[in-house]
Amino acid sequence: MTAVIELKNVTKSYKGNLLFDAVDLTVPQGRIVGIVGPNGSGKSVLFKMMCGFVFPDHGEVYVEEKQIGKEQRFPEGVGIIIDRPGYIANKTGFENLKELAQIQNQIDEEAIRKTMLILGLNPDNSQKVKNYSLGMKQKLAIAQAIMENQHILILDEAFNALDHDSVESLRELLLAFREEGKTIVMTSHNQEDIDYLCEDVYRINRGKLEKIV
C-alpha cells in the first residue's frame, strides 16, 4: 500500500481555535477517502494544507513522499477544487479553461472540449461565465480539476449545486477514476455521496481525525 498523502503530527489553529491537534493521516493510492465534519470544523483547511495553500503550525504534510513547503512548494499532479476558482467573468467557460490550461501547457483544446462534454458543458456555448448558473460554475470547477488527467484529486464539496443526473454522473466518473488508480480525497455535505464513494471515512472531532469507516 503506497501512501499518496500523509499528514504527520499536524497541528493547526486560527486565533486560538484549535482545528487539528497532532493529527496523523494516511491516504493510500487508488482509494477514495472522505472527510466529514460540521461547518467550520476544518475540512477546507485540511485540504488547503494538502495543497500547500496553508501550512501547519507544527507537523508535516507529504504528497508522494515530498514534504509540502519544504521539498516542494505545491504538490504536482493534483487536481483541486477548493473554494471557487477566480474565473474571468467576461470570458466563456472554454476560454477560462484554456487560460488555466496554459499555466501547465500539458493539454490541447481537444482535451478541454472533451472534459467539458463529459461534465455536460457545451464547449461552444458563447455565454460568459458571469452569466453561468451555480451548477454550471461548479461543473467548470470540476473541469479545471480533472482536465489535465491529474492522478490525485482533492475535492472540497465537488457535488455542490449539481442536479440529480449530474450528481449521478460525477459519482460514476469518480469511481472510474478510482479504477484507473487515481487517489481522491473528498468531502460532501451529502452523506449519500460519502457512503456511495468512500472506502475510508474520517470525521473531524475536537481537533482529531476519527476513522469512522
Ligand SMILES: Nc1ncnc2c1ncn2[C@@H]1O[C@H](COP(=O)(O)OP(=O)(O)OP(=O)(O)O)[C@@H](O)[C@H]1O
Ligand atoms: N485564513 C483564515 N484565517 C482565520 N480563520 C480561518 C482561516 N481559514 C479558516 N479559518 C477558520 O477555520 C475554521 C475552519 O474552516 P474551514 O473552512 O476549514 O471549515 P469547513 O469544515 O470546511 O466548513 P464548511 O463545512 O462550512 O465548508 C473556521 O472557523 C474558519 O473561520
